Amino acid sequence: MDQVAFGAFFNEELDFHVEGGFDKADVLLFYVLLQTQQAAGVEGDLCELGVHQGRSAIVLGKVKRPNERLFCLGAFDEPEAGVFRAHARRLMPESLATVVEIRVPEPMELAGPPPAMEGATLRFLHLDAGRGHREMLNDLRNFAPLAAGGGILALEGVFDPMSPGVASAMTAFCLSEAGQGFVPFATTPAKAYLCHRPFAPFFQRALVTSGAAGTLSLTDGLGGPVLVCFARAETGPSRDALLAAIG
Numbered sequence: 091m092d093q094v095a096f097g098a099f100f101n102e103e104l105d106f107h108v109e110g111g112f113d114k115a116d117v118l119l120f121y122v123l124l125q126t127q128q129a130a131g132v133e134g135d136l137c138e139l140g141v142h143q144g145r146s147a148i149v150l151g152k153v154k155r156p157n158e159r160l161f162c163l164g165a166f167d168e169p170e171a172g173v174f175r176a177h178a179r180r181l182m183p184e185s186l187a188t189v190v191e192i193r194v195p196e197p198m199e200l201a202g203p204p205p206a207m208e209g210a211t212l213r214f215l216h217l218d219a220g221r222g223h224r225e226m227l228n229d230l231r232n233f234a235p236l237a238a239g240g241g242i243l244a245l246e247g248v249f250d251p252m253s254p255g256v257a258s259a260m261t262a263f264c265l266s267e268a269g270q271g272f273v274p275f276a277t278t279p280a281k282a283y284l285c286h287r288p289f290a291p292f293f294q295r296a297l298v299t300s301g302a303a304g305t306l307s308l309t310d311g312l313g314g315p316v317l318v319c320f321a322r323a324e325t326g327p328s329r330d331a332l333l334a335a336i337g
């Protein structure tokens with residue numbers, strides 16, 4: 091699905107019909123990053139923890155390759171589960187056969203990925219469930235080790251003043267041995283995007299050249315420069331200046 095068709099799908103279908111807190115800024119980043127991985131030959135399944143009605147899961151389902159699995163983890167209580175399944179049937183029928191629903195009523199009880207994910211390698215992991223420090227740290231420890239080379243982790247709520255535990259968990263994780271060299275390489279007003287350090291400039295250049303990430307700036311972050319996407323300022327450094335600074 092090209093960017094124009096994807097934009098129309100979001101505006102006319104997903105945004106209109108599916109409730110949730112998944113903003114357009116992150117829809118665009120998901121699209122650009124997933125396409126960048128595909129063009130670069132990064133392989134692996136996709137996974138979301140915290141499905142709700144499926145706004146973000148359906149974006150993953152629309153952009154993934156046909157052979158990749160989409161692990162959808164959540165409580166799947168009714169009526170939420172029924173709403174998600176109805177949206178999925180209507181909006182991503184082409185991906186239903188590769189959606190793997192995994193019922194996780196309480197992620198804090200997990201001490202590793204669920205058995206249904208055994209052997210999986212993830213190229214994209216969206217953590218959008220518990221927002222406490224211990225919950226996010228547990229989710230990172232359980233699922234980040236499945237990340238492929240060139241894999242991306244997206245953490246929701248990292249700048250929300252109501253969920254300070256997300257930022258502290260991300261920091262603790264990145265500084266720990268279990269963090270395995272992950273660094274935040276980009277942010278939006280809602281999310282931080284992490285990858286293994288050597289891949290950070292590659293994804294930053296892709297976001298800059300995409301022209302899809304709003305006003306940009308580059309700032310000193312945890313483990314290196316972080317690209318701030320959809321920055322509050324009306325204008326930022328030029329594309330050439332950003333690319334030169336990223337190197």
Ligand SMILES: C[S@@+](CC[C@H](N)C(=O)[O-])C[C@H]1O[C@@H](n2cnc3c(N)ncnc32)[C@H](O)[C@@H]1O
Pocket residue numbers: 109110111112139140141142143144145146147164165194195196197198218219220221225
């Ligand atoms: C913000 S919503 C997810 C939004 C969704 N990704 C979207 O695009 O609309 C968070 C989801 O995670 C679930 N959740 C939150 N905290 C949780 C926890 N501690 N354990 C299990 N599920 C949790 C909620 O039930 C909800 O479905």
